[in-house]
Amino acid sequence: MDGYRDKNGVKTQLGFKAFFVPTFAGEGKGQMFSQFPGAEYPVLALSAYSGSLGVDSGLPQNVYQLDTSKMNEFKNEDDELLKKMLRxxxxxxxxDGGGSITxxxxxxxxxxxxxxxxxxGLALGGAVAAIAGLAASLFIQRRxxxxxxxxxxxxxxxxEMAGLGRSESAKLPEELGDLAAALITTAPVAPEKPDAPENPDTNEAGSRPVHPAEAPAEGAEK
Known part of the structure; x- marks a missing residue:
């Protein structure tokens, strides 16, 4: 609070510390705490200070914390710190007639x-797709x-074809055979070699008949 003047007419600043509880537990039961979040018995504990708040220094301050390094706390007639719990x-x-706060x-x-x-939605869809892909990878046998x-x-x-299973499976040879059969239907096959033509000079037994001119003469020396 700025613009306040004390009993001597000197311009000073006021600061207050307050602690609020919506349902006060009562005096003699430790520090102030609330028994219920609803405002059944609200109490405000208040203390007052005077001096310099430091707001004229140009430095930023925390509005939720009171800097009392350059301030003095008010005292009552018994020279005790001025504190009061207000309803x-x-x-x-x-x-000294310095005013009041209500x-x-x-x-x-x-x-x-x-x-x-x-x-x-996109993030959720991506997460679901990732989980589904991970679950599918546990059941799909990779080759x-x-x-x-x-x-x-x-x-x-x-x-030539060869296969390797990432997990043990007896179906790998069968699957590789199915793949080879599928490739045969689309890949060209080498033509079969024609049979060798039969020699007309050979008989069924595989021997060639001898020409009369080639036959040895009777009585010739062997």
Whole structure:
């Protein structure tokens, strides 16, 4: 509070520390605490200070914390620190006619925050897809297949296939055979070699008949 003048007319500043509980537990039961969140028995514990608040220094300050390093706390007639617990409608009088501060009452209110995040649906869909993919990877048996095609000297291309299972399975040879059968239906097959033509000079037994001119003469020396 700025613009206040003390009993000597000197301009000074006032500061107050307050602690509020909505349902006071009562004196003699330890420090101030509330027995219930509702305002059943509200009490405000108040203490007053005078001096310099430091608001004229130009430095930023915390509005929720009172800096009392350059302030003095008010004292009552018994030279004790001035503190008082106020109920709604009660007031705290400052000494030497310095004024008073009143606890007028309580106004209950509620704060609501409404936000919209359009990307939540996409994030949820991505998370569900990732979980589904991870679950599918636990049941799908992965395979590695190598295919090598080598052309021989006769111009025929020989295709070789091999497979490796990431998990133990007896179906790997069968699956590799099914893949080879599927490739045969689309890949060209080398034509079969024609049979060698039969020699007309050979008989069924495989021997060639001898020409009369080639037959040895009777009585010739052997």
């Amino acid at each position: 709604p409608g009660e007031k705290l009088d400052l000494p 606890f007028d009452g309580i106004e209950e209110w509620a704060s609501f925050q409404i936000s919209q995040q359009p990307g939540n 590695r297949v190598w295919v090598r095609a080598v052309r021989g000297a006769d111009g025929v291309t020989v295709v």
